[in-house]
Amino acid sequence: MxxxxxxxxxxxxxxxxxxxxxxxxxxxxxxxxxxxxxxxxxxxxxxxxxxxxxxxxxxxxxxxxxxxxxxxxxxxxxxESSYYKVVNIDNIQQAITNIKDNKNSEISNTLASIDTSTIKKVMKLIESSRIFQIAAEGNTFPVVEDASYRFNQIGILTICSESWETSIGQTLNLASDDVLMVISNSGESKRLLKQIRIAKKKGIKVIAITNRNDSPIALEAEYHLRTAVRQKVLQSEYYFSRVAAMTVVETIFLLLIAKDRKRLSRITEHEAIISDTKI
The missing domain is CATH 1.10.10.10 (Winged helix-like DNA-binding domain superfamily/Winged helix DNA-binding domain)
Incomplete structure (x- = not known):
């Protein structure tokens, strides 16, 4: 086990x-x-x-x-953080409380599952990469966009594309000193699996974020970070949440800043440049 x-x-x-x-x-x-x-x-x-x-x-x-x-x-x-709490629209206040508890559970259980040795290796890979590519499909892509923004802010050249065809084109232009991160809730996307295999043929290291250790994508990747999902959609057995995946991304982001505080100056520089676009 x-x-x-x-x-x-x-x-x-x-x-x-x-x-x-x-x-x-x-x-x-x-x-x-x-x-x-x-x-x-x-x-x-x-x-x-x-x-x-x-x-x-x-x-x-x-x-x-x-x-x-x-x-x-x-x-x-x-x-109780291990439990899923039912969201019933008949009691809005209780529903909001249960959603809060479910999200807190996702965050705490995701962070608790992170292996220290693995996260250190992932950080080293990312910070030493020439280009850091992140890929996902469908409703997971907003996590990728957020991640790309964050890592570029701290001086790590990060690329992504919502179009899988464009994303594959990006992967084909990567070299062995680049890194591919794939984010998939189920870890079963055929397209992302194909992209991983293309990357591995080029000698590119792959990091996966999924909610199953035995998922096909997790097994193909060199490094896997598991998310814990609690939010059930409607009455089905399908569980999806961006919160858990974003928690992993933000954890890596914050750890990289903690490791090199000079990265904060890059954020300040970026914010200063874009500040005049705000009211």
């Missing part, structure tokens, strides 16, 4: 689970504090599946069995 807590593990694997595993996952996620006290037969009954299905569910999470699942749940059962 990886260092991520079992609730994060369930959330990150939810979209790839079988329908049977999803039933078990939802029974656990509904209230991990209750689930820790279930017997295997109780969890099976509440999920409308067999006990054998519960055992397979545990194996699919790389756990040794139901006993280890209970041990891992016990570690987080009292930690």
């Amino acid at each position: 990886s260092s991520e807590n079992v609730i994060d593990m369930i959330y990150s694997n939810l979209s790839a689970m079988t329908q049977t595993d999803k039933k078990i996952a939802q029974s656990i996620l509904k209230n991990p504090g209750d689930a820790v006290n279930y017997t295997i037969s109780e969890l099976a009954s509440k999920s409308s599946v067999s006990e054998a299905s519960v055992s397979r569910f545990c194996k699919n999470l790389q756990l040794t069995g139901f006993h280890q699942l209970k041990i891992e749940l016990a570690k987080v059962s009292d930690d």
